[in-house]
Amino acid sequence: MQPNEWSLALAMFLVVALSAKGAITKGVVSVTGAEMD
């Protein structure tokens, strides 16, 4: 089974440290428009 694949453009970067497990831990979404409220 193929994993879902997303492309991640590295505009910002990069924490080097040890980690025991993997996860998407933070997000920032920048939006424009009245509906965002």
Place this chain on the structure above:
Amino acid sequence: MRDTIARQSDVDKRSIKYEVEPGSGEYRNGTITFAAKKGKSIDLQKLQDSIRATRLSENTRSGVNYLEITVEGEVVVGEKETLLKVRGKEQQFLLGDDPNAKPEQGKKTPCQRLKDALAKGKKIASVTGRVQGWSGRWPVVLRELAGKAARNTKYSSP
């Protein structure tokens, strides 16, 4: 948008911060910052599906400038591509430099820095970057992301 993020079962509601640029126009830029609940991973597919279920998938001029995420995982450098694998999840990220970001002359791109760090034996624990495809008017972005998800599903049969 803020409410849609808050409804995600893997997002810590108390972590959500919302900032909008000053002014009175309807189409001002704003940012919503959020974090996963302790021990959870934010499911991008579910987030995308939830946004598509709102009126943002219909006719609107509002849009998304970017979605930036921090992923903890294992970086695997192949001959042709660099992947970030989320351990225990069937999810991986193809890493590449942002084609719109112009590195300063003489400085290495983030991807080159990543490869250098790995070559020196450093352990990469997390990568922060912008997810490709999350830029543009919401209806167009959601339609194209749905098409991409369908293509992934098509090729994911055992």
